[in-house]
Every structure is written in C-alpha cells, then in structure tokens.
Amino acid sequence: MRAELLACDWGTTNLRAWTLDGEGQVVAEADFDLGVSTLGPGEAARRFADTVRPKLQAEDLPAIVCGMAGSDRGWIGAPYLEIPGDLAKLAAGLVTTPGEGPLARIVPGLRCRRLDGEPDVMRGEETQIAGWLAQDAARREGRRLICHPGTHTKWVMVEEGRIERFVTAMSGELFALLTRHSLMRTEAPAEDPALFDEGLKAAGAGDALAARLFAGRARVVTGLRPAESTAAFLSGVLIGADVASSPALLGLARVEGVELMGDERLCGWYRRALQARGIKSEFHSGEAAAVAGLFALHRRAEAP
Amino acid sequence: MRAELLACDWGTTNLRAWTLDGEGQVVAEADFDLGVSTLGPGEAARRFADTVRPKLQAEDLPAIVCGMAGSDRGWIGAPYLEIPGDLAKLAAGLVTTPGEGPLARIVPGLRCRRLDGEPDVMRGEETQIAGWLAQDAARREGRRLICHPGTHTKWVMVEEGRIERFVTAMSGELFALLTRHSLMRTEAPAEDPALFDEGLKAAGAGDALAARLFAGRARVVTGLRPAESTAAFLSGVLIGADVASSPALLGLARVEGVELMGDERLCGWYRRALQARGIKSEFHSGEAAAVAGLFALHRRAEAP
Numbered sequence: 001m002r003a004e005l006l007a008c009d010w011g012t013t014n015l016r017a018w019t020l021d022g023e024g025q026v027v028a029e030a031d032f033d034l035g036v037s038t039l040g041p042g043e044a045a046r047r048f049a050d051t052v053r054p055k056l057q058a059e060d061l062p063a064i065v066c067g068m069a070g071s072d073r074g075w076i077g078a079p080y081l082e083i084p085g086d087l088a089k090l091a092a093g094l095v096t097t098p099g100e101g102p103l104a105r106i107v108p109g110l111r112c113r114r115l116d117g118e119p120d121v122m123r124g125e126e127t128q129i130a131g132w133l134a135q136d137a138a139r140r141e142g143r144r145l146i147c148h149p150g151t152h153t154k155w156v157m158v159e160e161g162r163i164e165r166f167v168t169a170m171s172g173e174l175f176a177l178l179t180r181h182s183l184m185r186t187e188a189p190a191e192d193p194a195l196f197d198e199g200l201k202a203a204g205a206g207d208a209l210a211a212r213l214f215a216g217r218a219r220v221v222t223g224l225r226p227a228e229s230t231a232a233f234l235s236g237v238l239i240g241a242d243v244a245s246s247p248a249l250l251g252l253a254r255v256e257g258v259e260l261m262g263d264e265r266l267c268g269w270y271r272r273a274l275q276a277r278g279i280k281s282e283f284h285s286g287e288a289a290a291v292a293g294l295f296a297l298h299r300r301a302e303a304p
Numbered sequence: 305m306r307a308e309l310l311a312c313d314w315g316t317t318n319l320r321a322w323t324l325d326g327e328g329q330v331v332a333e334a335d336f337d338l339g340v341s342t343l344g345p346g347e348a349a350r351r352f353a354d355t356v357r358p359k360l361q362a363e364d365l366p367a368i369v370c371g372m373a374g375s376d377r378g379w380i381g382a383p384y385l386e387i388p389g390d391l392a393k394l395a396a397g398l399v400t401t402p403g404e405g406p407l408a409r410i411v412p413g414l415r416c417r418r419l420d421g422e423p424d425v426m427r428g429e430e431t432q433i434a435g436w437l438a439q440d441a442a443r444r445e446g447r448r449l450i451c452h453p454g455t456h457t458k459w460v461m462v463e464e465g466r467i468e469r470f471v472t473a474m475s476g477e478l479f480a481l482l483t484r485h486s487l488m489r490t491e492a493p494a495e496d497p498a499l500f501d502e503g504l505k506a507a508g509a510g511d512a513l514a515a516r517l518f519a520g521r522a523r524v525v526t527g528l529r530p531a532e533s534t535a536a537f538l539s540g541v542l543i544g545a546d547v548a549s550s551p552a553l554l555g556l557a558r559v560e561g562v563e564l565m566g567d568e569r570l571c572g573w574y575r576r577a578l579q580a581r582g583i584k585s586e587f588h589s590g591e592a593a594a595v596a597g598l599f600a601l602h603r604r605a606e607a608p
Contacts, residue, residue: 121522181485182477204420210474210513215418
C-alpha cells in the first residue's frame with residue numbers, strides 16, 4: 001500500500017490524521033493534541049507542515065482537511081454552504097489553502113435556517129455523513145435520520161443522499177458545564193447505567209429542562225442519592241431530553257429509527273436512551289465515515 | 305424606634321441583616337460579603353458574633369436567620385420540612401443555635417416530591433412567602449402561583465395560605481454557566497430588551513432547550529448578530545423556556561396570573577416574558593417579604 005492522500009479531521013480540541021492509499025484504505029494514522037482552539041493567528045499552516053506532515057511521512061502528499069480548520073479561527077475560512085448539501089456541493093466548495101507547499105484543501109461547513117426560524121451550522125459532521133452515504137448506495141435512497149452525538153449533538157435529516165435539514169443540541173456542552181462548573185460539579189464518572197436510566201426517566205418529554213436538571217441537586221441535598229451519582233443522572237436527563245425533544249425541531253412528530261454516528265461509547269448512551277423510547281438505532285463509526293468522506297471528496301475534486 | 309430583633313437572610317454568597325422594632329419596622333440594615341460558601345467549618349457562630357452583631361449594634365438582641373445558614377455547610381443544620389408548609393409549621397420547626405450568647409433561631413427549609421416523582425427543596429424563599437402571606441389576609445385565600453426568580457428559580461403553588469407544591473428551575477445558574485464558561489461566554493451585559501425578546505421567541509414552548517440555546521452560537525457564527533448580543537438572547541431563551549414550561553410540572557395546564565417575588569430587576573425580565581405569553585403578573589419586593597416573614601416567625605415563636 002502506498003499512501004496517496006493525507007486526510008485530516010481538525011477539530012476544536014484535537015487533530016486526527018490518516019494517510020490513505022489509492023483505494024481509500026488507511027495506511028497510517030496519528031492523533032495530535034493540536035486543536036484549533038490552541039492555535040495562534042496564522043499558525044495552522046506552519047504546524048501542519050512542521051508537525052502533522054512529518055509524523056505521517058506525508059511531506060509531499062495532497063491533503064484534505066475537514067472540521068474547525070475551516071473556521072475563522074482555523075487555517076483558512078471555508079464558508080458555510082446553504083443546505084441542501086451533498087458530496088458534489090461540498091466538493092465544489094472545497095477551499096485550497098494559500099501559500100507554498102503541497103496542495104491542501106479545506107472542506108466547507110453547512111448552514112441552514114431551522115423550522116423555528118433560527119440559524120444552525122455544522123462543520124465536520126457533513127464530511128462524515130457524506131462518507132457514510134458514499135459507503136453504500138442503499139443509504140442514498142429515501143429518508144434517514146442521523147444523530148451525531150457530541151459537545152454539540154447534530155440531528156440531521158437526509159433525503160435521497162442529500163442533507164436536507166439539521167438541528168444542533170448543545171447537550172454535551174451542557175453536561176460539561178454542569179459537571180465542571182455548576183453547584184453540582186463532580187469528578188465522579190457518568191458510567192452507571194441504572195443512574196443514567198433514572199435520569200432518562202426524570203427527563204420526561206424533554207420539556208422544562210432547567211427544572212428536570214435541578215432534580216440532580218435535590219436528590220443529593222435530600223439524601224436520596226450520593227453526590228457521586230450526579231454525573232450519570234445528569235447525563236441521562238440531558239440525553240433523554242435531547243432524544244425526546246430535538247427531532248421535533250426537524251418537523252418530525254415521530255421517530256422510527258435513528259442512524260447513530262460518531263464516538264462508539266457516547267453513541268451507546270444515545271442508543272440506550274432511544275431504546276427506552278422504543279426507537280431502533282444502528283451505530284456507525286464516525287472515524288470510518290470521516291475517512292470515507294474525505295477520500296470521496298478528494299476523488300470528486302480530482303475528477304476531470 | 306428601638307430595635308428588638310436582629311433578622312437575617314444568610315445566603316450562599318451574601319448575608320443581609322436588619323434590626324427591627326416591636327412592630328416589625330426596619331431600624332437599621334446592613335449587607336455582608338459573608339456568604340455561607342465562604343465559611344470554614346464551625347465559623348458561622350463566630351463571624352455572626354464578631355461581625356454581624358456589632359455592625360448593627362445588635363450584640364444582645366434575639367436573632368432569627370433564614371437561608372443557607374440552615375444547610376449542612378451553614379451554621380447549624382435546620383431540616384427541610386415536608387410540604388405543605390405554612391407560618392405555623394415553619395415556626396414550630398425553628399432550630400435554636402447551640403452555645404453561649406443571645407438567642408438565635410434558624411428557619412427550616414421545605415422539601416417536596418414533585419409530580420414527576422423527583423424531590424425538590426427550598427431554603428429562604430419559604431420565609432419570603434410566609435412574610436408575603438402574613439402581610440395581607442386576602443393573599444391567604446384561594447390559590448396563588450408565585451414565581452421567585454434567581455440562580456434557582458422557584459415556582460410555588462400556594463393554597464389557602466399554605467405552600468402546597470413547588471418546583472425549582474436552575475435557569476439563573478444555566479445563564480451564569482453559559483455566559484461565563486461556555487463557548488458562548490461573554491462579558492457583554494444582558495440588558496437589551498429587543499435581543500431578550502428574540503430569545504423569548506426562540507425559546508418556543510420551552511421544549512428542546514439544548515437546541516434552542518445553540519441558536520445563540522449559530523447567530524454569531526453565521527454573522528446574523530454580533531457576539532455582544534449573546535447574553536441578552538440567552539437570557540430570553542432561558543427565561544422564556546422557564547415561563548413556558550416549568551408551571552406544567554406543578555400540574556398547571558394554564559397559568560392565569562403570577563406573583564413575582566424577589567429582586568426587582570430580574571422580576572422585570574420575568575414579567576416581560578410572562579407578558580409575551582399574555583400572562584399577568586404583579587411584583588412584590590423579596591426584601592420586604594423576607595423582613596415580614598422573619599418578624600412573623602419570631603413573633604409566632606415567642607407567642608405563649
């Protein structure tokens with residue numbers, strides 16, 4: 001296998017890179033503690049050349065990069081394209097980095113106007129979804145609801161292979177804020193399924209979240225549960241509320257099934273929350289989807 | 305006017321004290337930067353004797369204290385009493401501080417089981433509500449819905465002068481977390497009515513809060529609004545969602561009118577949010593209610 005492409009997902013806190021052969025198979029991979037949030041102005045190009053390329057022996061390969069590298073604080077601003085979005089539109093919107101050195105292209109993000117009139121944005125997930133759609137033609141038929149959990153969980157409606165609509169819920173960020181900075185802050189892990197299920201139940205229909213969350217404190221203050229239980233309970237409340245209420249903002253009165261994409265452990269908690277509501281879900285590796293998406297976008301860009 | 309009672313609201317971040325005459329009128333008052341959260345173990349009694357009593361020339365007066373001073377981390381644990389709660393029950397539950405020195409009594413808190421099965425607690429607001437009820441016999445007839453906004457906003461159902469049920473929404477704490485620690489953190493003020501109203505609209509019916517809040521970020525990322533607009537918008541989303549969804553957890557399908565109690569400025573924003581939903585409200589000073597409640601509880605405790 002000879003590496004022909006350097007593919008990267010450059011996020012806020014982390015950079016993940018793969019070299020791929022001519023078939024899109026991974027030749028080598030590496031993680032870098034080099035999130036966009038740690039970069040000084042104009043520093044991205046230098047760090048990419050000095051650190052990322054040498055580590056993967058990819059000094060001369062063409063590169064393609066998705067994620068926050070395309071934001072104002074990243075490498076070079078790659079605009080948010082208006083939905084609907086598909087592989088062809090994303091490929092046409094690739095932005096080539098300026099300056100010397102081998103070719104590097106940045107994937108644009110997507111924006112939409114939600115049904116409630118508010119704007120929404122994504123950057124990074126569009127590449128995974130494009131890759132997931134490229135992996136199997138059957139996925140490009142009919143309507144699919146994708147949930148991509150994370151700091152900012154994305155709920156994405158795909159129709160006939162196009163991203164038609166999406167909504168972001170900051171469930172992961174709320175969890176981090178509550179467990180790190182609130183009066184309920186705790187260093188105990190959030191991995192207890194029984195406590196998580198108590199949180200799911202306390203989430204109700206996803207309404208009145210500020211009140212549902214306070215139960216986490218009242219449980220401890222009244223001695224019902226120990227303080228170490230709070231993180232798992234809050235995780236259940238937040239994920240339960242997300243699953244119960246976010247799809248409605250896509251205009252979905254009822255959810256039949258969900259494609260879960262992203263980190264396997266976090267997707268497992270969402271799967272549990274969906275199951276509790278009688279909703280089927282299937283897990284798809286976010287990493288495999290990112291690799292497939294970056295490769296497909298590169299191929300499309302190189303096509304005559 | 306001769307001071308006969310030292311009345312205090314000793315909260316997490318602040319201690320507010322008044323000396324009262326035999327009619328409950330304020331003789332003198334003072335604020336202390338002496339919140340319960342700043343106290344070392346066992347320190348409350350000493351600071352009260354060394355700092356609070358001398359400042360108000362109240363070295364020998366009987367004292368009555370409500371708020372977090374009655375929590376485990378305060379002066380002495382005064383238990384949470386089960387609802388329903390009224391003046392007589394609170395007075396019967398007063399806890400006298402141990403040790404030498406003049407008499408000091410601590411007001412207990414209240415606890416309840418919410419309609420969704422979760423526990424809830426209050427400490428401090430019960431004294432204000434008891435005082436508000438004591439101020440006017442007409443308030444002790446029929447059913448009243450009280451909203452006490454704050455870090456932890458209380459929605460309290462009062463029937464025939466008794467606190468029958470309540471629910472806490474951590475709207476104020478979420479606002480502090482989001483504006484201080486989130487990716488949307490900002491030092492800009494939250495005082496713009498037009499932006500607040502945009503937040504009210506974006507709050508919808510109070511469902512899907514984690515998604516509604518993300519609009520604050522998407523608005524800035526897409527250039528729709530400047531970053532300085534975020535705090536006022538988030539305030540509108542949080543207060544709008546609170547007003548739209550918390551009363552349902554009290555079993556109220558519809559809200560006719562609300563008694564707003566507490567800080568005048570914050571109550572003003574809640575009033576605006578209620579107005580936008582066509583709900584009448586009336587403001588009542590939390591400070592006057594606290595003074596009236598502490599005085600009434602003292603009187604009841606001293607009665608033969």
